[in-house]
Amino acid sequence: MPTDLHNNQAPSENPFGEEAAATALLRFATAGSVDDGKSTLVGRLLHDSKSVLADQLEAVERVSLSRGQEAPDLALLTDGLRAEREQGITIDVAYRYFATPRRRFILADTPGHVQYTRNMVTGASTAELAVVLVDARNGVVEQTRRHAAVAALLRVPHVVLAVNKMDLVEYAEPVFAAIAKEFTAYAASLGVEDVVAVPISALAGDNVVEPSAHMDWYGGPTLLEHLETVPVGSDPSEEPVRFPVQYVIRPQSADFPDYRGYAGQLASGVLRTGDTVTVLPSGHVTTVAGIDALGKETDIAWAPQSVTVRLAEDIDVSRGDLIAAGRVPTPTKDVAATVCHLHERPLRAGDKVLLKHTTRTVRALVKEISYRIDIDSLEQRSGAEGLSVNDIGHVVLRTAEPLSLDDYTDNRRTGSFLLIDPADGTTLTAGMAGEAFDTVALEATDEEDWV
Known part of the structure; x- marks a missing residue:
């Protein structure tokens, strides 16, 4: 037979057995507000799990010493862009690959700034777990809620609340308990069922890879222990x-x-x-x-x-x-979906776009902006003229050709799509299909003539 064009593992006799589970791959993303310590946490995770090459660590130590820092700045292991190092922030998604004897990992370190929320959508779109960091001094803030909402929207099955910088609040259990209670209640209102809270200090290494000697009141797993044991994938x-x-x-x-x-x-x-x-x-x-x-x-x-x-x-x-x-989807030209707008140019009703679903790209028309979701209250704000960058809302689309979409809640791969600018190919919006109308029952409209 002709050689297959794709590089992939060969089939085994038992693809769902213990051997496959032992070498399971976990894709996870980190998120949180600005300066909550995401890059430091990732650096600590890589360093303490012995996943950093010697020359990488030496380069980080040299840069840290040149800045007058006695200890290596582990955030430099992930913040690779010059602008990131100059400003001390994460701008783009940084992917890191590492493994322990129990599991393999693909980690996406996502930015914390509001203007880069779209990057978090990119990093979490394929993740099975999201680590949401919170500064123990500040507690749950707006960006924390926004990232939790995005994780819920993308149907990320597992969420870890990492309450960081516990060393700056004297490792106080009441501080951790209050933050965990508030976040868990908010996540539950979003429909997130699996939330595990871990008190950590990324800078000092407490409860990241090794258990902390300063928080004997905490009896749960370290962050790495949880990442190694959380259920991965589905049958x-x-x-x-x-x-x-x-x-x-x-x-x-x-x-x-x-x-x-x-x-x-x-x-x-x-x-x-x-x-x-x-x-x-x-x-x-x-x-x-x-x-x-x-x-x-x-x-x-x-x-x-x-x-x-x-x-x-x-x-x-x-x-x-x-x-x-199995359950075969009904092809439709009318799609209702929840979307996260990613581009500075607003998305408005009447816009002509390209819709990319799996390997199929068709022309489409934005018929309606149904509502925008208020991240703080989770209320649906109707009457929106359009969706601005980082906005989450609901739209109705009409496509030129029928699409075979699943509900995103049933299948993340075939329930998702992208809206693309037909003029220059820029990605505008990430969509999660929720409702598909029966096109036979709908009368044709003048709006579809262009498609």
Whole structure:
């Protein structure tokens, strides 16, 4: 068979067993207000878990000494941009990869400034856990609530409240307890069920990797212990199959004269040879004739593997189509969604945009800005003329071609989309589909003529 275009692990006989769990990967993001110590925490986590190379640590020590600091400034391990080091803030998302004997990690250190909230959306969009930092001296502030709301909006399954700088409040248990109570109540109002609070001092290393000798009143895990033991992922066999087609493979060679394969990455579910599938948006029903991975034929593939799928019938399938099984979504041109606006240019009703959903990009019209969400009160403010940068709101869109969207609450991969400026390709808005209207029951409007 032709070599698969995607670099991915080869299938194993037991993809959901103990061996897979032992090498599980946790994607997590850090968030919090300005100067709450996110970069220092990440640096401490990397340093104390022995995940920093010797030359990196030497470079940080040299820079710290040149500034008159006796101890290395661990924040420099993540703040790599010159502007970040000059201003002492995090501007862009910094990704770090490290591992312990119990788990592998991809960490996204996100900015704390209000103007960079959109970067937090980027970092947390694929995260399974969010670490929200709070300065023990300041408690829960507006940006803390905004980041908690974004984590809830993105359906991040696990949230850790890291109450930092406990050394500056004399490691007082009542301070920690009050902050944990306030944040947990706010998170519960957002629908976040799993919140674990940990008192830490990133600068001193208390309860980051090693237990603190100054907080014997705390009996919970350290931050790293929790990251190593929190449940990761879900059983793909319990999810519906979603396979966005990325590329059609037609070798047209003497060795494979009739080969037609559809390459892509399984967004969810487990796909097996012989399964009955539906190709969307056409609705054609067929069966899986074969699956190729890493140049070899296999009988099974599971998310998030990249494979090539062969179908029993020679039908019209192209990039952007969705091969689905299980609960098949209904293709629709009318989409209602919660969105986070990422661009300085406001999003207004009547704007013409491109909508990118998995591997499919179609033209779309912003029909309505239903409301904007007040981060402090969580109230829906109707009558908004548009959404400004970092605003979270609800919109109704009309697309030129039908899309096969799942509800974001059911599937983060196939329930999310981006709105793009058709003029220059700039990303404008991140969307989470919530409602899909039955287009058959809706009358056509003059607004759709342009699409």
